[in-house]
Amino acid sequence: MTHSVAIIGASGYTGAELIRLIATHPSIEIAALAANSKAGQSVGAVFPHLRHLDLPDLVTWEEIDFSGIELCFCALPHKTSQEVISQLPGHLKIVDLSADFRLRDPADYQRWYGNDHAAPELQKEAVYGLTEFYRDEIAGARLVAGTGCNAATGQFILRPLIEAGVIDLDEIILDLICGVSGAGRSLKENLLHAELSEGTNAYGLGGTHRHLGEFDQEFSALAGRPVNIRFTPHLAPFNRGILATCYLKGEAEAVHAALSAAYAEEPFIEVLPLGQAPSTHHVRGSNFCHIGVSAERGAGQCQVVAALDNLCKGSSGQALQNANLMLGEEETAGLMLAPCFP
Amino acid sequence: MTHSVAIIGASGYTGAELIRLIATHPSIEIAALAANSKAGQSVGAVFPHLRHLDLPDLVTWEEIDFSGIELCFCALPHKTSQEVISQLPGHLKIVDLSADFRLRDPADYQRWYGNDHAAPELQKEAVYGLTEFYRDEIAGARLVAGTGCNAATGQFILRPLIEAGVIDLDEIILDLICGVSGAGRSLKENLLHAELSEGTNAYGLGGTHRHLGEFDQEFSALAGRPVNIRFTPHLAPFNRGILATCYLKGEAEAVHAALSAAYAEEPFIEVLPLGQAPSTHHVRGSNFCHIGVSAERGAGQCQVVAALDNLCKGSSGQALQNANLMLGEEETAGLMLAPCFP
Amino acid sequence: MTHSVAIIGASGYTGAELIRLIATHPSIEIAALAANSKAGQSVGAVFPHLRHLDLPDLVTWEEIDFSGIELCFCALPHKTSQEVISQLPGHLKIVDLSADFRLRDPADYQRWYGNDHAAPELQKEAVYGLTEFYRDEIAGARLVAGTGCNAATGQFILRPLIEAGVIDLDEIILDLICGVSGAGRSLKENLLHAELSEGTNAYGLGGTHRHLGEFDQEFSALAGRPVNIRFTPHLAPFNRGILATCYLKGEAEAVHAALSAAYAEEPFIEVLPLGQAPSTHHVRGSNFCHIGVSAERGAGQCQVVAALDNLCKGSSGQALQNANLMLGEEETAGLMLAPCFP
Amino acid sequence: MTHSVAIIGASGYTGAELIRLIATHPSIEIAALAANSKAGQSVGAVFPHLRHLDLPDLVTWEEIDFSGIELCFCALPHKTSQEVISQLPGHLKIVDLSADFRLRDPADYQRWYGNDHAAPELQKEAVYGLTEFYRDEIAGARLVAGTGCNAATGQFILRPLIEAGVIDLDEIILDLICGVSGAGRSLKENLLHAELSEGTNAYGLGGTHRHLGEFDQEFSALAGRPVNIRFTPHLAPFNRGILATCYLKGEAEAVHAALSAAYAEEPFIEVLPLGQAPSTHHVRGSNFCHIGVSAERGAGQCQVVAALDNLCKGSSGQALQNANLMLGEEETAGLMLAPCFP
CATH class of the missing domain: 3.40.50.720 (NAD(P)-binding Rossmann-like Domain)
Incomplete structure (x- = not known):
């Protein structure tokens, strides 16, 4: 049909x-x-x-x-x-x-x-559209709200860790490097090639980025207590991709285990072997999200890095994934395109 | 099967x-x-x-x-x-x-x-693998030779024009701007990001580029007389794409008509309305080739610009298109992916 | 003073x-x-x-x-x-x-x-501000008109060749690859990073680019007869630089000799040894212009490639060079910065 | 002389x-x-x-x-x-x-x-070559050791804060985005344009980056106790520049005041007004370092972002600055070039 x-x-x-x-x-x-x-x-x-x-x-x-x-x-x-x-x-x-x-x-x-x-x-x-975590509600919804692309990336890292109780909820830092297409086709000086290429800068400093609203809502609900992460995005000269580096207090093995368990059956989310790190190059143009966990040298410290394509998995791919659920179609239909590299 | x-x-x-x-x-x-x-x-x-x-x-x-x-x-x-x-x-x-x-x-x-x-x-x-012009031979071949990516781009412009007799065969200049993936994954200093990004240069000057051998072979056979074009490639800082700008002596309308007729039934080659020009941005990651014709101000002068993705239509996409023919499958199978923009 | x-x-x-x-x-x-x-x-x-x-x-x-x-x-x-x-x-x-x-x-x-x-x-x-060719008039002028950046690049190639009579004036093709800063800080969709990076396209096709007016004026005056070149610019994803590739009918040795003679005493214009080609990477951020000549395989055909920084030698560097002359200062004052590479 | x-x-x-x-x-x-x-x-x-x-x-x-x-x-x-x-x-x-x-x-x-x-x-x-902090020793030294470029950037942020006692020494996270020229002219697959452009990735995860040795040595000596920061670099597609984002526990005003006081007389280090953030675009090709401080939404949390050119202030510019001291010349000689933007 x-x-x-x-x-x-x-x-x-x-x-x-x-x-x-x-x-x-x-x-x-x-x-x-x-x-x-x-x-x-x-x-x-x-x-x-x-x-x-x-x-x-x-x-x-x-x-x-x-x-x-x-x-x-x-x-x-x-x-x-x-x-x-x-x-x-x-x-x-x-x-x-x-x-x-x-x-x-x-x-x-x-x-x-x-x-x-x-x-x-x-x-x-409206049902919150983070497919992997709201699947049943989405399937029955009339109105689904797509998530922010940064918000999706951060949640793919943090939701399983909050649920598993393997990290310190008061010590979460989420640092992002974002491609420019996330800002859309709007005519702003800072989005011009001459301004944006050949360098990088932070933006939305000081806890002002709107995706913090989503993080607060979702993480606090999940934890049953207020969770207010620190979150800073950077703009870098590429078109597609978000790389999130999350600095955590928690054991790398436990963190890796929690993520691996959460995503074991997920078609689009790949948890890399412990110690490997993902790259936005390897998800470009696709609906995949790669996640890597590394221990740090300090006891009880680890990092999780996630990469996805902001336009696809972070936005339109997610939207189609949700539409598939709402229409009773195979969730992965139209979404199994391999990334385009190089 | x-x-x-x-x-x-x-x-x-x-x-x-x-x-x-x-x-x-x-x-x-x-x-x-x-x-x-x-x-x-x-x-x-x-x-x-x-x-x-x-x-x-x-x-x-x-x-x-x-x-x-x-x-x-x-x-x-x-x-x-x-x-x-x-x-x-x-x-x-x-x-x-x-x-x-x-x-x-x-x-x-x-x-x-x-x-x-x-x-x-x-x-x-071996059969020469320019699908649109060797379709029948390819379908029956055991060994098909993929064309050079520059050679394919130039031929998509020039073959119909040579066949239609609408251009001066002694006055053909083919100027190319090529993305870097065409050079492969080889470790050469000039392919480093630090050397290649943020600028451009010509290479293979003086008629030394090997794809000239293909042009000479194909165009001379087609014309029944020696045809030796002038051809210079440039390397520019993007990964996928070839933009060929061909300076011709011929009437733009006749040139446009010859190209439009030649490719009317082709699934992958799109001739734009007269006066429009293509961009490699709009074929990236796909098997499509866009071709545009513009009149110049001088009488009897025109330009044809063609854009394709060197890795796909210029190489691996062509190879799969040929394999489809050789295996008796639909020629377009696996090749209708839309370009990835931005 | x-x-x-x-x-x-x-x-x-x-x-x-x-x-x-x-x-x-x-x-x-x-x-x-x-x-x-x-x-x-x-x-x-x-x-x-x-x-x-x-x-x-x-x-x-x-x-x-x-x-x-x-x-x-x-x-x-x-x-x-x-x-x-x-x-x-x-x-x-x-x-x-x-x-x-x-x-x-x-x-x-x-x-x-x-x-x-x-x-x-x-x-x-107003005096036309192409310093190397209008030096005396500029020194005595009240109002000097800076040239177009493409126009400067093309003239650095062609003026000495027209003057020396070593090329066919009816067969001049000037193909340019331009960085984006030449378009200024204006908010246009095609200048956004997301639109312009990762690919290339031609523009100003069909003899419509305004710098043709300058070429016609200058070359015709120089030759004492109408000279109407063919000229097409391309936009490529880097900020500074123009690479001009000029297809000519003339002997490479004579062309190289004419350029070498014309620029022998010029502080900013470097003619490379015959057969070498310049790159915009090597003039970025500076007031230098590099010019290379290559023979082509056809008899009596050659190419000249020139590279300069459109913002500096193509515009503001030229302006300061002219101001130095007008103020009675050393022509090179403030302009000897080495290019910034990588 | x-x-x-x-x-x-x-x-x-x-x-x-x-x-x-x-x-x-x-x-x-x-x-x-x-x-x-x-x-x-x-x-x-x-x-x-x-x-x-x-x-x-x-x-x-x-x-x-x-x-x-x-x-x-x-x-x-x-x-x-x-x-x-x-x-x-x-x-x-x-x-x-x-x-x-x-x-x-x-x-x-x-x-x-x-x-x-x-x-x-x-x-x-050997004297450690971080000019702004070892000026006297450098002036009298025979052998000066240039610092790591990442190490310089991090120390410009952190040394004045450690000295002023305005941050928690056990909670320092230094996140870096680095341009590719820092890796030198070496032929490695990950430094090819086709691999590195159009995306980003973290590297040196898990506390393995060698610049940690410098941080540990310098910060521990300064604090009189072990200080072991968390530090992760990312590689992004531009040639020159390091952007360091430092997540701290400390009051933004006190942090800003400490940095402003430390660098008030420094010719190359500019502390931006509180709340402003620097960009690598604005130091490219120069010996300047821009530093910005922002409060975060959580009480007692702030961020410091620093930008410099890794090849210049992070390496060769620093070397010349040190040589000037060693030779008894003006410290800024040859180093006041303005950044090259765009």
């Missing part, structure tokens, strides 16, 4: 990545593509790398006839997303890739995003 | 690219992988991006039991390739990715490669 | 490059810096790499007291530049880095830039 | 950087350049970016006549360096850029480098 889907926000990078992935999906068909600022154009005009595909032209989302459409991906900027989603027909399953439905508590949302939520009832309904 | 194949030379970039592509192929199964310098290792140890795949460990090619194997890809360095292939069992279909069987004339081979050919009888038998 | 100068348009890349160079100049002092959109900010806020320098804060150009200032660099966008320069006091020597005064003929200007010139009398007065 | 110097190991990146810097030095003259593997070649043949300089050809170090030479830079690989230096004439002042004389304790040396020191008496004599 083929499922008809729509993508709203198809002219951004996560929209393009969804199209790329769905192009190889055996049972999902794209019935409509919306991008209000580029309505009327073909996909090939906006994304020439997709020109070989037989796709509907871009329209405004208001023009879409949703009657035959089963599921809709929303790849809109946050705040716009909640406004649009609250107007979509009730029969639609929705996978949102924005930040709008990640936080469950309206006060948390207000605190991290600076405005009141326009659809608080939907906020309550 | 599933076909068993082997890959000899599996530890180089074209070997890895073959594995990546075959991983999504519906009816080809990798039965053996050889890499003599890394025999005994797993594929995941040599190419961590392929670690999720269930693959045989690397062996020496001499260790392979070819009895159940139908087709063998040889991704060896030139000169080594002819020595190995001449020792392979006669029942094997062979797709060679090296330069060893591209030239039909032993004297040409000697001239461009500097040594006598070790398997001149095989040289005669 | 110390000369006081001002820079208008100090918040762009060429403005920053001027400051970088003047910082090591023995007898030029920056008295005022204007950047109307960032007036009130310190240079360090806009360009943190210049924060160690003791510089005046940015002001609007209207706020500058020009009474003690001898020379003014204008690094404004074209069209704005002519409007501002026409309002500057008459005692000021001016080095303009924009395109506004490069073309001498108002009709040419209108044709290539699409608008009437706002200061046609100044257009007549 | 002009000082004659020699450089041994002139064909590597730190050798080239020394030549680049000395080219603008008012009172140092290069009398001899040695590179045993490339003896007989010109500098321009090995480093074309230095071809405009009037320099002696490369010789073997044994060929150098040291009689008129005052100071010698040794930019050799570690272990080779100690062997060569122990054979140099006694009148020579020596600045070593290798790791050979950084550790004072022969047992420490043996532990981190795996072999016995070949010149233990010189090891005792």
